[in-house]
Amino acid sequence: MTVKRNLFHILTWALFIAYEALSTKILIGVDLNAIGLINYLITITLFYLFANQVLPWSIKTKFAFLRLLLCVPVSILLYIFAHFSIDYFIIILGLKSSLEWPRLDLSYIISHTFRAIYFMGFSTAYYYLNTYNREKKKSEFLEKQRLNDIIQQQRMEQELVNAENAFLKAQINPHFLFNTLDFIYHQVHDSSPEAGEAIxxxxxxxxYAMDAGRNGGVEVLGKEIEQVESLIHLYQIRKRGKYCIEFQANNEVRELYLIPLVLLTLVENVFKHGELLDEENPASIRLWEADGQLHICTNNGIAASNYTIKSGHGLANTANRLHFAYGEAASLKSQQVNGNFQVELSVPVDLLQRPAPPVPSSIKIDRE
Incomplete structure (x- = not known):
């Protein structure tokens, strides 16, 4: 864009100089020479200085009239002085055949004054045309941005409506599911208490997974610890108690408030990738508070089917959620240590003190 603009300016000035040179040749028989080109350079300099420096400095103030009253005569005087200086030094340097020294008389001053005013007028028109084009582009950009904001807002409103509809539809299935589980529980509890407890x-x-996060986006950690204990219990039922896993959580951490499903995701990662049948190397899940930090650490052997351990989507998503909720204050690291896969999470306790009032669940299954 800048290159095209510069080429346009160069072409315009070239055409103008050619026009004046041809007119001078026809009317008074004078050819354009190097001295004339130097004088045109002075004129071009006046044109752009007046448009890009003098007018912006003068007009954009409450003293515009006074500044213009000062700048216009000064610009004219500088223009006359520059031309007179060029004519003077040309004779000194011997670049002009005539030895007649230039005279700063009334005729000289008037002719150059009118020429300066002539080009200052064009310069003023150029300034206002540029200003108009800039304001027009700015208005077009703002209008385009406003339309984009409207489209984005409409899209968000539509997505919100779709999400609300999806939520209303999704509420049907959980009610059906919990009612069905309630029915199965009452059917199997007498014949198989263990299966009933699993249900x-x-x-x-x-x-918990469905209701988690409704209390301001956090959940008391004690509730999720209970779910982890239930999860371990379910896995032990499936393997007849053969899993070798240790779970420890200090009492003080149970009162902290953390974004939900973080601990459950870490524990699920242990069951998914860990070697849990080695009695000499049991998996461990520990939660404790120390040095103003909540620490959660999981450590497990690597199952043969997961010889090469990579951080999966679960840990990556958990890291993103922690960063979104707590910024750089939260740290989640995973590494292999002595053949075991270890995950370490730490969050400042100060960020986990926000109370979250309990929200009662709408469906309950009573134990009998």
Missing amino acids: IDLSNMMR
């Missing part, structure tokens, strides 16, 4: 644990975990 209760599963139902509570699913309800």
Whole structure:
């Protein structure tokens, strides 16, 4: 854009100089020479200085009239002085055949004054044309941005409506699911108490996962610890108690408020990738508070099917959620240590003190 603009200016000035040179040749028989080109350079300099420096400095103030009253005569005087100086030095340097020294008489001053005013007029028109084009582009940009904002707002409103509709539809399935689990629980509890307890644990975990985060986006950590204990219990039922896993959570951490499903995701990662049948190397999940930080650490052997451990989507998503909620204050690291896969999470306790009033669940399964 700048190159095209410069080429346009060069072409315009070239055409103007050619026009004046041809007119001078026809009318008075004088050819354009190097001295004339130097004088045109002075004129071009006046044109752009007046448009780009003098007018912006003069007009954009409450003293515009006074500044213009000062700048216009000064610009004319400088223009006359520059031309007179060029004519003077040309004779000194011997670049002009005539030895007649230039005279700063009334005729000289009037002719150059009118020429200066002539080009200052064009310069003023150029300034206002540029200003108009800039304001027009600015208005077009703002209008385009406003339309984009309107479109974005309409899209967000439509997505909100779709999300609300999806939420209303989704409420039907959980009610049906929990009612079905309630029915199954009452059917199997008498014949198989262990299966009944498993159904209760599963139902509570699913309800927690659905309701988590409604209390201002956080949940008391004690509730999620209970779900982890239920999850471990369910896995132990499946493997007849063969899983070697240790879970420890200090009492003080149970009162902290953390974004939900973080601990459950870390524990699920242990069951998904860990070697849990080695009695000599049991997996461990520990939660404690020290040095003003909540620490959560999981440590487990690597199952043969997961010989190469990579951070999966679960840990990556958890890291993103922690960063969004707590910024750089939260740290989640995973690494292999002595053949084990270890995940360490730490969050300042000061960020975990916000109270979250309990929201009662709408569906309950009673133990009998």
